[in-house]
Amino acid sequence: MYNDVLKRDLFTSDHNMFRDQVRRFIETEIEPYHEAWDENGVVSREVWDKAGQSGLLCPTVPEEYGGPGADYLYSAVVVEELGRAGASGPGFAVHSEMAAPYIMNFGSEEQKQEWLPKLVSAEAITGIAMTEPGAGSDLRKMSTSAKKTNRGYVINGQKVFISNGQLGEVFVVAAKTKKGNSTDSMSLFIIEADREGFAKGKNLKKMGVPAQDTSELFFDDVEIPHENMLGEEEGQGFYQLMQGLARERLTIAVACLAKAEGVFQNTIEYASEREMFNKKLVDFQNTQFKMAEVRTDLIVGRSLVDRLLADYLNGELNADAAAAAKLWVTEMQGRTVDTCLQMFGGWGYMWEYPVARAYAEARIERIAGGSSEIMKSIICKSMFKEMGIKADFS
């Protein structure tokens, strides 16, 4: 078990009991199957159903919509335990913390009644579809269109790199309701995957997280009713995404810190056993100093992440601080996995070793959910705005 160096006062005994339950779930329902999922390129549908039955999905969905109505720390527990265990396959965080909140926060009463219970129970798996082949960091350039008709909207376009893209049954999709790149040109829609004209592309082969299904999605004259739009009027998509992305970035920071902690724990255990030159690897001063550096990074990360968790619980999460946490923690995770892999020598390069998988997994964290460069842009833009400094951020 990971030895927390800082007391985590935010978490009560109820959170800790839930943590034990999540750990047992990972041990029995995830770890024995993960290797096979890695080979298949996707986890089983069954693990989603079991996660739904065990209360691991959408912990913050209120009781009136079929959820447990728990606080975000329960979400953090699920994300942390999956991260520490290196269970990279199940896309629970994308479903519960990145896609479902758009329906929770911006959905109409009917949309919430219809979808949230299904997301809690895993009757429907969801994902968030923003990125396109020609528009990733620069989302305003997206070209997927939602054309208004008498009956609703007709969606045309393409998305790429969509997590839960193969297993997903319903997606929150960003599309242009107005031509041009203005901030009011885009809206979010709930789109069911069984609609005519909706097609999934192939399961994309990636350098890491092989069991997580990542897909292209195609929309060819997909008709949806007006009621599938999120928000009361068109053009609110950017605003909704900016709000949602703060929680998404906090979740990434929570997950990546736990992933770094998990790989470090695994490395300490290995270095305590591995012998060379009549010593254990942990006996070399270089190992001790490197480990002290990693430990220090993890303490700094823990102080930052737990502080932002408290802010989020109080409704005070600052979007810049969430961007800074995403930037710092994912960069730190990159340093940590590199240091840890070095300690494993050639064994660390073997896929069967968790550190190799953690190394490959860590690389995406500085790109997805907004790249490090975009985080820096957000942080600087807001700092300059506060200070009244004019600069070009276009």
Ligand SMILES: Cc1cc2nc3c(=O)[nH]c(=O)nc-3n(C[C@H](O)[C@H](O)[C@H](O)COP(=O)(O)OP(=O)(O)OC[C@H]3O[C@@H](n4cnc5c(N)ncnc54)[C@H](O)[C@@H]3O)c2cc1C
């Ligand atoms: C495994 C995986 C899962 C993903 N899951 C999802 C998902 O579920 N849903 C979804 O919508 N998307 C998802 N994505 C997409 C991800 O969010 C994008 O890849 C990311 O936003 C970057 O966009 P891009 O790939 O188009 O790169 P680009 O935007 O083309 O960026 C290329 C490079 O340019 C840099 N750059 C961009 N703007 C600036 C700037 N202003 N200044 C300096 N440098 C800049 C970037 O930082 C990057 O280094 C996923 C991606 C992967 C690989």
